[in-house]
Structures are given as structure tokens and as C-alpha cells.
Amino acid sequence: MPVIKVLPHETLCPEGKTFEVATGEQLCESLLKHDIEIEHACEMSCACTTCHVIVREGFNSLEASDDDEDDLLDMAWGLTPQSRLSCQVKVAQKDLTLELPKYTKNHAREHH
Template sequence: MPNIIFYPQKFILPHGLTVQGKSGKTILDIALSNKINMEHACEKSCACCTCHCIIRKGFFSLSPCQEKEEDLLDKAWGLEKYSRLGCQARLGNEDIEVEIPLYHVNHVNEQ
């Protein structure tokens, strides 16, 4: 099983976390099952971009990005070349490193 390294995120994961995930599971499902309170306003239906994350390592081992996801990513704050939606990106067999942005379209932390 691949390792998923979640980088520290000051509001929901201040110390970061490394977990193992089963190939074929989404980043969001792995986060939630490990008590990482990653936002998912559309309940994993690929209808928003609140679960936007940036893949810092292992991007190409994930499932391919589909057109609907690409369209939603265009609305994500802080979009980067290796951005994905956590509800759509499925693990392959390689380790990945994930950054959860501080902001998303429905929420801005100003602390």
C-alpha cells in the first residue's frame, strides 16, 4: 500500500500526517478515514472544488483527471499545475505527498 504524506495545514492538520492508503481509494476518502477534516461541500459528487489539493509528489501515479474535474479545478483558489480534487484523484501504487490549501472557494480563514 502506498504512503500518503499530508503536509501540515495550520487549521485542520497542524502537524501533518503520514498514512497508508489502498490503491483505488480517493485522497478525500483516505483523509476522512484518518480524521483529517478535509472540506467536501458537495459530498464527493464532483460538483464543487472545496476538496482541492496540490500533489507535491506522485502526481502521475494518480488516476487520470477527467473533463468534469478539470472544469471545476478552473474555479479553485490557488490552482497549480499539479492540483487535483481530493474526491476524484484515486491512488495508484506509488507514494504521494499532498498539500491542502488554506483557502477554498467557500471558505477563507483569516486567523
């Protein structure tokens, strides 16, 4: 099973976290299931950028983003060439290392 390593984030994951997931699992759901309260203001419908992550390792193992995701990513805070919307990522067979951006473009943070 692939391993997801989340780098430390000041508020969402201060110590960082590592966990296993099943191949094909949606990344945003995996993060939430492992108590990393990443924002997902559009309820994972690819309509916002609040679940933006930066894939520091394993990026090339993921399926390519589609045009809808690319259009939204252009509006994400801290966009990098390795940026993805976690609601659109299905975990492949390789391990991933993720960085959670410091900010999101969300005017009101949800609590789930």
C-alpha cells in the first residue's frame, strides 16, 4: 500500500504525519480520514482551491490533471508546478510526500 507523508504544517499538522492508503483512494478523503483537517469548501466537487496540496515526491505517479482542475489551480495561493487539488487526486501505487500550503483562498474556514 502506498504511504502518504504529510510535511509539518503550522496548524493542520504541526508534527507532520505518515500513513498508508489503498491505491485508488481519493487524496482529500484520505487526509481527512487521518485527522488532517484540510479545507474542502466545495465538498470535493472541483469548484474551489481550498484543498490545494503540493506533491513534493511522487507527483509523476499521479494521473494528469484535467482542464477544470488546471483552471482552478491557476487561482490557488502558492501555486507550484507540483500543485494539485487533493479532491481530484486518486492515489497511485507510489508513495507521496505532501506539503500543505500556508494559506487558502477561503473567506471562512469550515470545521469538520
